[in-house]
Amino acid sequence: MLELKNISKNFGGLKALHGISFSIQQGEFVGLIGPNGSGKTTLFNIISGQLKATSGRIVYNGKDITALRPDRICKSGIARTFQIPRPFKGMTVDENIVTAVLFGDGDDVTGESELLRKAEYYKELVGLDVNSATMPVELTAVDLRRLELARALATQPKLLLMDECMSGFNPEEISRAALMLKKIHEDMGITIIWVEHVMAALMNHVQRVVVLEYGELIAEGTPSEIAQDERVVEAYFGEKHVLGDA
Ligand SMILES: Nc1ncnc2c1ncn2[C@@H]1O[C@H](COP(=O)(O)OP(=O)(O)OP(=O)(O)O)[C@@H](O)[C@H]1O
Ligand SMILES: [Mg+2]
Structure with missing residues (x-):
């Protein structure tokens, strides 16, 4: 490979x-x-x-x-996570994940509700238990790493x-x-x-x-x-x- x-x-x-x-x-x-x-x-x-x-x-x-x-x-x-997390700081956690979804699989997504469902899916997958309006700056160091992984996975x-x-x-x-x-x-x-x-x-x-x-x-x-x-x-x-x- x-x-x-x-x-x-x-x-x-x-x-x-x-x-x-x-x-x-x-x-x-x-x-x-x-x-x-x-x-x-x-x-x-x-x-x-x-x-x-x-x-x-x-x-x-x-x-x-x-x-x-x-x-x-x-x-x-090929997706990678960064040793020092690099979220889009001006976007919510969900928007960060949605951006990755759109980048990886944008053509197949039919609407906003599906995008939000996908954000929830990736948050749950990595154990990131925060609501959709949370900003990266509000995350703990551990949750920032989870977000990093969620974004990488969301590119499929x-x-x-x-x-x-x-x-x-x-x-x-x-x-x-x-x-x-x-x-x-x-x-x-x-x-x-x-x-x-x-x-x-x-x-x-x-x-x-x-x-x-x-x-x-x-x-x-x-x-x-x-x-x-x-x-x-x-x-x-x-x-x-x-x-x-x-
Ligand atoms: N952009 C850069 N410019 C100059 N030197 C660099 C750069 N990136 C890495 N280095 C140097 O290259 C070497 C390898 O660094 P690298 O970050 O790849 O190590 P690492 O194995 O990931 O270490 P760690 O376990 O601490 O994360 C180090 O000596 C480092 O200082
Ligand atoms: Mg390193």
Whole structure:
């Protein structure tokens, strides 16, 4: 479904990504992990078109999307959430979701009442329990992350890139969110690449893990293989911030 071919990204003299190659099959649920600054968000920015790679190619369903604009990439079925939520601040929560619905599926929507029903549907799906006139500024940090996910899902993606959607969640919120992700993956059939510092949740739910360190891919495998990989343990699990800095 998605093929990254030798992706590199330089910011001036800094090599944020160096020769990253891996593939994602349709229907997979993949975790992307690595210490702070290892290049996870940069890779999402490149896949979703916010940043252009210095070199390398991205192929999505057989089509080269390396040079496409972000809106075209989203239209083709790749949605992402931002690590720092980016709602339209002048719009209500419902309007934010409706905008995403219209962007993703606008042609099929017949009227305003259907749009509002869809907004309710996505709010319920992600556990965002606020009324329709609520403004983003009124949301808690946790609810802002839920809105971020609702907007991404409302574009009806085939591939969802999630950048730390559970930061700041308490253990109960994490287990609820993990169940929701399972539903998104299994029932809605959405392929997911998930970046998360909440290790236990990620390792319990993903089928495969890709590990970055200093912009390089250092390991790839099942959660149990990755948990025993010496280089990963050293790079990642050995650092005390991993479990605490969620
Ligand atoms: N727009 C930019 N301009 C310059 N440097 C950048 C830019 N974006 C990222 N970087 C640098 O690239 C490196 C990778 O950053 P990135 O945000 O991708 O890491 P990350 O793995 O997402 O980290 P975290 O876990 O903290 O979110 C870091 O050294 C960062 O400072
Ligand atoms: Mg990041």
